[in-house]
Amino acid sequence: MADLRAYQPSFTAGELSPALGARVDLAKYSSGLRSAVNIFVHPHGGASNRAGTEFVTEVKNSAKITRKVPFEFNTEQTYRLEFGDKYFRVIRDGGVILKSGAPYEVVTPYAHTDIWNLVHIQDADVMYVCHPDYPVQKIARLADDNWTISAVTFAPKIVAPTGLAVSSHFQRKNGDTTNAAFRVTAVNASGAESAGSTAVSRVLQTEKEDGRQTKFTWNAVAGAVLYRLYRTSGNFQGLLVEVTTTEATVEQMQINGVDPQIPAAAGTGAPSTPTGLAITIQYGKEMKYVVSAVDGGTGEESLPSSPVTAVNDLSLNNNKNVLTWNALAGASAYIIYKESNGIYGYIGRSETTLFTDSNIVADMADGPQTGRNPFNGVGNYPRVATFIEQRLGFFSTRKDPQAGFLSQSANYENFGVSSPAKASDAVTFRIRSRQVNEIRGAIALGGLMLLTSGAEWVVSGGSNSDAITPSAIKIDPQGYRGSSRVQPIVVGNTVLFAQEAGGVIRDMSYDFASNGYDGKDLTILARHLFEDREIKAWGYAQAPYSIVWVVLDNGRLCSLTYLKEHDVWAWTRHESGPNGAAIFEDVTVAREGKEDVPYFIVRRTIGGQQKRYIERLRSRAFSKIEDAFFVDCGLTYEGPAAKIITGLDHLKGQTVVALADGNVVRNLVVGNVTGGVGVVLPNAATKVHIGLPMIATLETLNLDLGQVPGLGTVQGRQKSVSEVTLRVEKTRGIFVGPYDGDRNSDDLVEYKQRSIEAWNEAIALYTGDIKITPPWDWNDNGRMFVKQFDPLPMTILAIMPDVVVGK
Incomplete structure (x- = not known):
């Protein structure tokens, strides 16, 4: 036989799958565990029992599905919104917001069966909420007990100006005139021409051009494909113009006809003779204008006003058009556009309600926007949202599951576009791939990362642009794993997402070597936890662990x-309630003080009835044992010394445990007591944490010592652990043994820790090495169980078993 000492100084591989029980060749085997229940692993290597959960409230209706949505204005003002059947309630700092003595509540359009498909994105005091079967909603916080929810209109916040009017100013000149008569004919598709209409005469000025024009109009003729206008009196008779419409405009000095002359009679099969010929004189050409307003607070531009038309020849000196409109509240300036060939272009900006056009050439590269709502109507509601490059992005509708819509820059609810397009315009794109895979996640990280049901993509402005614009967009695939509908989370500069199939969680970050995004399967070492399972909800608590x-x-x-830079990714699992019967349904995380605090929705059976409770994980930071909180669904009493502790209605009939002034009190049953529902302590206490017991279990892997001289591997050999040295930190109350069991089991030995404390004082926390002699046993695995049964802290930094190995 050989006496050897094993040493496991780290647990950063977490709980490993039983399928890896023989993989002693893996580097992570030496830092792994066979099981870790109600344990978490520190990034630096140690393992601790988790803190307990504090009871916050029962949801409004425990019979219906409920979930929580975090709302974080900043690191100091964070909320959880309890979404249920067509309502949400507000929780802050572990308490329910009340109004008039009752939980404050806001009516929503969402049925409880739909709330798991809600996706939200937040900007300061405003949160946008998406669901593919509901119009996009906007939640706004005005105060702790004053919130609103409304459908987003997707239009500029500032309205278009009204009352646009124009007055044309021009100078007339006198000159020689002539009286001319005109007639019009109609021509059909075969070329047959009608007889001329009744002649209409007009005195026209023939010299000293001043911009005037002669406009002819007539009634349409059935079967006509074009019309011919003739001058039919005096000199210069003949064809004046040929048009396909029922109007023609000729310049002042272009009223002389040329051959051919008007036909004397209608041709064979010709259409009817036109009627209603009329002549008007106008000074110049028609010009159309619109004006938009600029929001003085945000700089956002409104949609253009209704157009106004002027007739003038601005090429002549002193001719001008003067535009006026009504003042608009909130506008700091106005932008004026003029039409050219059917397109409006920029001609100026005014900070008043007056603008003069003295023949300004329109900048056709800068036009007004056209209002657009891509999300109007059933089938067009988006399922995913994110912010990217000062734009609000929505993605994937039922009708267009691969579409992306980005708002105008800095104007989140404006999806308007211009013609021609501007760099700040809204952007629309579609992923083109071999399969139609809906977009399920969107993250702004080194570009716009889109996770679809079949692949991962990155959207950027391309090599020639730093930003995504209507004219600069590039969509590149990064992999073909596929994502589930649970929203991805970001850890540092790495994205974590759940695969569509296989219960796999992957990380993904930029890799310079491949010039793309890549990552690994984070569940590969703990596959047993995820087989045939799906990720329902998750949240990342950066601080403190x-x-x-x-x-x-x-x-x-x-x-x-998870600490990617140190290759730390360690899984553990957690249970709650008698026999671990509690069902965890949701988790969200938000900052409270210096820590990120998880909130859970937990389904428990209390008094034979199903209850859905909101519970928050308590902090593990404490300096005195009296402040340690290691019970589940618990509450804390702090005040004058008392034996009767009430306020435990949510645990009526349950067997609970308490830490009273640092001393453990077991086997208490919640029932009716003086003053309400609670328990009676054997001794009065000033600080009491009371709740459901929580058992933490740490089990080592089969013992491996590498290649032992003279023995080779110890795998499969009979062995006995004669003594275990545990290096612990701030710990109290440990059981150790070769097999699992309860606190009364012969297979576990309790470490007796009381030393210098008086009989009525709480046992102090201990940091250092403790030695325990486990029950004597020979087996072929050499595993050890370390357990915590009491509401006390336990942190294991290293395990050092002394082993006797049989030959």
Whole structure:
């Protein structure tokens, strides 16, 4: 036999799959665990039992589906919105916001069966909420107890100006005149021409051009494809113009006809003779104008006003058009556009309600916007949203699952476009791929990262542009894994997403070597936790331990300690309630003080009835044992010394445990007591944490010592652990043994920690090495169980078993 000491100084591989039980060749085997229940792994290597959960409130209706949505204005003002059947309630700092003594509540359009498909994105005090079957909603916080929710209109916040009018100023000149008569004929598709209409005469000025024009109009003729206008009196008789419409405009000095002359009679099969010929004199050409307003607060431009038409010849000196309109509240300036060939172009800006056009050439590269709402009507509501480059992006509708819509720059609710397009215009694009895969996630990280049901894509402005614009957009695939509908999360500069199939969680970040995004399967070492499972909800708590909390579709809760730069990714699992029967349904994380705090919705059976409770994970930062909170669904009493603790209605009939002034009190049953529902302590206490017991279990892998001289591997050999040295930190209350069991089991030994404390004082926390002699046993695995049964802290930094190996 050989006496050896093993040493495991780290647990940063977390709980490993049983399928890896023989992979002692893996580097992570030496830092792995066979099981870790109600344990989390520190990024630096140690393992601790998690803190308990504090009862916040029961949801409004425990019989219906409920979920939480985080609302974070800044690191100091964070909320959780309890979404249920057509309502949400507000929670802040572990308490429900009340109004007039009742929970403050806002009516929403969402049925409880639809709330799991809600996707939200927030900008300061405003949150946009998407669902493919509901119009986009906007939630706004005005105060803790004053919130609004409304459908987004997707239009500029400032309205278009009204009352646009124009007055034309021009100078007339006198000159020689002549009296001329005119007639019009109609021509059909075969070329047959009608007889001329009744002649109409007009005195026309023939010298000293001043911009005047002669406009002819007539009634349409059935079967006519074109019309011919003739001058039919005096000199210069003949064809004047040929048009396909029922009007013609000729310049002042172009009223002389040329051959051919008007036909004497209608041709064979000719259409009817036109009627209603009329002549008007106008000074110049028609010009159309519109004006828009600029929001003085945001700089956003409104849609253009209704157009106004002027007739003038601005090429002549002193001719001008003067535009006026009504003042608009909130406008700091107005932008004026003029039409040219059917398109409006910029001609100026005014800070008043007056503008003069003295023949300004329109900038056709800068036109007014056209209002657009891509999300109007059933089938056009987006399912995903994010912010990217000062734009609000919506993605994937039922009618167009691969479409992306980006708002105008800095104008989140404006999806208007201009012609020609401007760099700040809204952007619309579609992913073109072999399959139609709906967009399920969108993240702004080194470009716009889109996760679809079949692939991962990055959208950028391309090599010639720093930003995405209507004329600069490039869509590149990064992989073909496929994403589930649970929204991705960002850890540092890395995206974590759940695959569409296989219960796999992957990370993805930019890799300079491949000039693309790549990552790894984070569940490969703990596949047993995710087989045939789906990720239902998750949240990332960066401070203090960098943990991703994951709720699975079977109600189990897992945690992933993740620190990519140190190659740390360690899974553990968590249970709550008698026999671990509690069902975790949701988790969200938001900053409270210096820590990121997970909130859970937990389904428990209390008094034979199903209850859905909102519970928050308590902090593990404390300096005194009296402040340690390691019970689930618990509450804290702090005040004058008391034996009767009430206010435990939510746990009526349950067996609970308490930490009273640092001393453990077990086997308490919640029932009717003086003053309400609660328990009676054996001794009065001033600070009491009371709730459901929580058992933490850490089990080592099969012992491996590498290649031992003279023995080779110890795998499969009989072995006995004669003593275990645990290096612990701020710990109290540990059981150790070769097999699992309850606190009364012969397979576990409790470490007796009381030393210098008086009999009535709470046992102090200990940091250092402790030695425990486990029950004597020979087996072929050499595993050890380390357990915590009491509401006390436990942190294991290293395990050092002394092993006797049989030959």
